Each structure stands twice: as structure tokens, then as C-alpha cells.
Amino acid sequence: MTFLLLPDDNQIYTIKIYLRLILYLFVPGIFIYILINIFNVPHLTYVRADKREYENYYFLYYSLSTVHFRFFSIFDEPGVVGSLSAMVVMYYRKFLSKREYIAFICAGFLSFSLFFIVTFPIIYYFSDIRYIPYQKRVKKLFTCALILVVFYFSFILAITQFINNPIIQFGIYNRFKWENGLIVGMVNNRDILPGFDESYTSFVERNEADLWLGKGKNSVADEFGASGLSYRISIYEKGILIVLYMLGLIILMHPWHRQFIFSLVSVIFILMLLFQRTLFFKIDYFSLLFIGSGIITKYAKKENSTYNTEP
Structure with missing residues (x-):
């Protein structure tokens, strides 16, 4: 709420500072990322509340021992x-310098985030849609629909050709x-908890007050010993009313009357983003989505606005 009460220029300035801070922290991170994939580098062990252990390198970089190849x-x-880079690609193409923009793209690919890799061609294609004439926006929309159909069948053909490769099978096919x-959906691996699937199904079928009001914060961790990021966990803990409230905010914060096609594409992107990482009310996620x-x-076109000035 404090962020939203700031004048627009200050909100935009805050986002610019935040993105550059993250970008500057990428620099030592890349150096450490290279080192740990070559040498055994000393580190601290960080144990999260859910008992998951991480390697902490000089408080500037985290990793798991089994996935050093991911940034x-x-x-x-x-x-x-991957999620942060995807938001930057979608909304901040003309906000950052070309070098800064490319750095976020590289970080997204180095993270080996399936969400980023799969969505990158589409979100990059649409990243300039609000700055081009209306006729070109419509053309982009139909061109993208055609490309998606071709990509869908080409992707299926490519995956099935390498189905016997264990990496392809585990990392892509099984997702x-x-x-x-044919691919008919995504496997939701964000709420694979013993007993949760059955409890969620029963929770929805009963259609009692808890379904609308939720069972409360951390109820999944209390009941199943762990939690995760999933739209089903959000419904289980917060209820349908809060989820509908969130969807209402997402729709209302878009400039539908001025940028209908962009708003439509943006809402689809946000729903895809939140499907695999439900962090809409996390301050950095919310701020990046709200401003972007x-x-x-x-x-974007004001010469003297904070948008076009250095911090």
C-alpha cells in the first residue's frame, strides 16, 4: 500500500533502482556460478525452514549441490x-538499456527455467506490442497464433524423437x-505432497465455507509437513474469494481502453506466471507487474519523465 501511494514517477524510479540492483548482483553471481562449476569452492550451508539445504557463497550466491549448472x-x-527475467523481457524492453535487457535474458536462460525457455520466444515477440500501430498489433496477434500451432506440433515431434534420452524424458517430457x-496440459509439480491431492479434491467437492474463505496461512505446511507454490495451495489456504480478488486486481491494473491487445496478452502472461509461481502479493513481483x-x-514517450532518466 505504501508503494501504491507514491507518485507515479517515484514508483517507476523505484523499479529502475530495483532492476539495476538485481542486475549488479548478477555480476558476482555469474563469476561464482562459473567457479563452482569448475572447482570445489568453500561455502556456508543454509538450511531453510522446510529443512532444504542450500550452499551459500559469500552471501552473494545460492545453489544446491545437485544443480550447479543452474544460475x-x-x-x-x-x-x-527465470520468472524475474520473464517479467523484464515482457514489460521492460524499452525501459532498460539494450545491454541491461540482454543481461536479464542471459540470466533467464542460465537459470534453466522451463517457464522462461518455453515462453521467451512469445513474450519477446510481444514485448514491443504497445509501441507499434494498431494494425501491426493485430497482425502480430494472428501471426503468433499461427506460429504457436506450428510450434506445438514441431515441439511434439522433436520430443518424441528423443523420448529415450533420460534427460529429455525427465526434464521435458514428464513435465x-x-x-x-498430444500435449493436453502441464504437470503441476509444485504441490506434490503426500496426501495433498486427495485432500484438495475432497476440499473442492465438499464446497463448504473453507473453499471460499480458505483454511488459513501455512495450513498446508501444518497438515502435510511441507508446502509449495501452486494455485491449488493458494485456493486451499486463501480460498476462492481471495483468488477472485487477485484476478480482479490483475484485470483492473491494465489499460484496456488504450491498449486492448497488449492487455489481453499481458493478462495471459501473468496467469501463466502465477500458475507456476503464485507470488502476486510479494512486493517485488507485484511492483514489477503493476508498473510494467x-x-x-x-x-514511455515522455522525454523528461523518470522513465528516460538515469538514477
Whole structure:
């Protein structure tokens, strides 16, 4: 709420400072990332509340011993880097310098985030859609639909050709739901907890007050010994009313009357983002989405706005 009460220029300035701070922290992170993939580098052991152990390198880089090849930066999950980079690619193409923008793209790929890798071609393609004439926006929309159809069948053909490769099978094939040789959905691996699937199904079928109001914060961890990031966990803990409230905020913060096609694409992107990492109310996620999807559009062409000035 404090952030939202700031004048628009100050909100945009805050985002610019935040993105550059993260970018500067990528620099030592990349250096450490290279070192730990070559040498055995001394580190501290950080144990999270859920007992998961991480390697902490000089308080500037995290990693798990089994996935040194994934870029973590200062976060305890490489998927955070992938999600953050995806938001930058989608909304901040004209906000950062070309060098800064490319650095976030590189970080996204080094994180080996499946979400970033799969969505990158699409979100990059649409990243300039609010700055081009209306006719070109419509053309982009239909061109993308055609490309997606071609990509869908090409992707299926490529995956099935390498199905016997254990890395492809584990890292890509098993992440999708298959039916008659076609991809029909994503496997939700964010709430694989013993007993949760059955409890969630019963929770929804009963349709009692808890379904609308939720069972309360940390109820999943209390009942199942661990938690995760999943839309089902959000419904279980917060209830459908809060989820609908969140969806309402997402819709309202877009400039539908001025940028309908951009807003439509942006909402789809946010729903995909939150499906695999439900952190809408986390301050940095919310700020990046709120500014990127709405306010920044009004300032992009103002020569003297904070958008175009160095901090």
C-alpha cells in the first residue's frame, strides 16, 4: 500500500533502482556460478525452514549441490531468476538499456527455467506490442497464433524423437500431460505432497465455507509437513474469494481502453506466471507487474519523465 501511494514517477524510479540492483548482483553471481562449476569452492550451508539445504557463497550466491549448472543469483531457487527475467523481457524492453535487457535474458536462460525457455520466444515477440500501430498489433496477434500451432506440433515431434534420452524424458517430457501422443496440459509439480491431492479434491467437492474463505496461512505446511507454490495451495489456504480478488486486481491494473491487445496478452502472461509461481502479493513481483502492465505505458514517450532518466 505504501508503494501504491507514491507518485507515479517515484514508483517507476523505484523499479529502475530495483532492476539495476538485481542486475549488479548478477555480476558476482555469474563469476561464482562459473567457479563452482569448475572447482570445489568453500561455502556456508543454509538450511531453510522446510529443512532444504542450500550452499551459500559469500552471501552473494545460492545453489544446491545437485544443480550447479543452474544460475541462482541471490535467490534460493533458480526459478525465481527465470520468472524475474520473464517479467523484464515482457514489460521492460524499452525501459532498460539494450545491454541491461540482454543481461536479464542471459540470466533467464542460465537459470534453466522451463517457464522462461518455453515462453521467451512469445513474450519477446510481444514485448514491443504497445509501441507499434494498431494494425501491426493485430497482425502480430494472428501471426503468433499461427506460429504457436506450428510450434506445438514441431515441439511434439522433436520430443518424441528423443523420448529415450533420460534427460529429455525427465526434464521435458514428464513435465507435460500427454494423451494420444498430444500435449493436453502441464504437470503441476509444485504441490506434490503426500496426501495433498486427495485432500484438495475432497476440499473442492465438499464446497463448504473453507473453499471460499480458505483454511488459513501455512495450513498446508501444518497438515502435510511441507508446502509449495501452486494455485491449488493458494485456493486451499486463501480460498476462492481471495483468488477472485487477485484476478480482479490483475484485470483492473491494465489499460484496456488504450491498449486492448497488449492487455489481453499481458493478462495471459501473468496467469501463466502465477500458475507456476503464485507470488502476486510479494512486493517485488507485484511492483514489477503493476508498473510494467500499466503505469509505464503512460510514461514511455515522455522525454523528461523518470522513465528516460538515469538514477
